[in-house]
Amino acid sequence: MNPNRLNSGDPPGPQALARPSSPSDLFWTFTLLALQGFGGVLTVVQRELVEKKRWLTVEQFVEDWAVAQVLPGPNVVNLALMLGDRYFGLRGAIASIAGMLLAPMSLLLLVVATFSGVSDSSGFQGALRGMGAVAAGLIAATGLKLIPSIMKNVMGAPICITFIAITFVAIGLFRIPLVWVLLGIGGVAFAWAYRQLKRSGSQA
Numbered sequence: 001m002n003p004n005r006l007n008s009g010d011p012p013g014p015q016a017l018a019r020p021s022s023p024s025d026l027f028w029t030f031t032l033l034a035l036q037g038f039g040g041v042l043t044v045v046q047r048e049l050v051e052k053k054r055w056l057t058v059e060q061f062v063e064d065w066a067v068a069q070v071l072p073g074p075n076v077v078n079l080a081l082m083l084g085d086r087y088f089g090l091r092g093a094i095a096s097i098a099g100m101l102l103a104p105m106s107l108l109l110l111v112v113a114t115f116s117g118v119s120d121s122s123g124f125q126g127a128l129r130g131m132g133a134v135a136a137g138l139i140a141a142t143g144l145k146l147i148p149s150i151m152k153n154v155m156g157a158p159i160c161i162t163f164i165a166i167t168f169v170a171i172g173l174f175r176i177p178l179v180w181v182l183l184g185i186g187g188v189a190f191a192w193a194y195r196q197l198k199r200s201g202s203q204a
Helices: 023-036 040-051 057-068 073-116 122-152 155-174 178-203
Strands: none
Touching: 023 040, 023 073, 040 073, 057 073, 057 122, 073 122, 073 178, 122 155, 155 178
């Protein structure tokens, strides 16, 4: 029996989820995530936690990521905090946050010390723009990969796609600040989902 299997009575098989074996497992996992996440952290997190580690299903990842997006602070740090606390309480939360912050902070200080003298050069600026394009492509590809998960969403696929389109137009075309998009469109989506959950609960 795999010691990483959840002790929740889930039957063994391809659908059974795993779990981190220790706080140190969380620390090293999030350290590797942080070192890979140069602008495209969403695709790295999804691949590592869902496809490789199998700590979350796609649906669970989408739900946790949505909560992490709404909470103040960097979304991936919020997700690390949530997962660490879920598995090992305060020890897990500290281990996850340490993994997310220690290595990148050290690397950032090294980069600042090394490249401070060339930051204004045209070659360096061009390299940063190229990295930005690649990061945008990674995020877009992961977003497309996660779209099938909305088929199981309580709001229904057509409503989810409508909210996605409205959000894209609001942010991408009209440049509406994120806080207003979250309060406006997010509030409406929250109310609709709550209505659907309440209705399904009353019919059960």
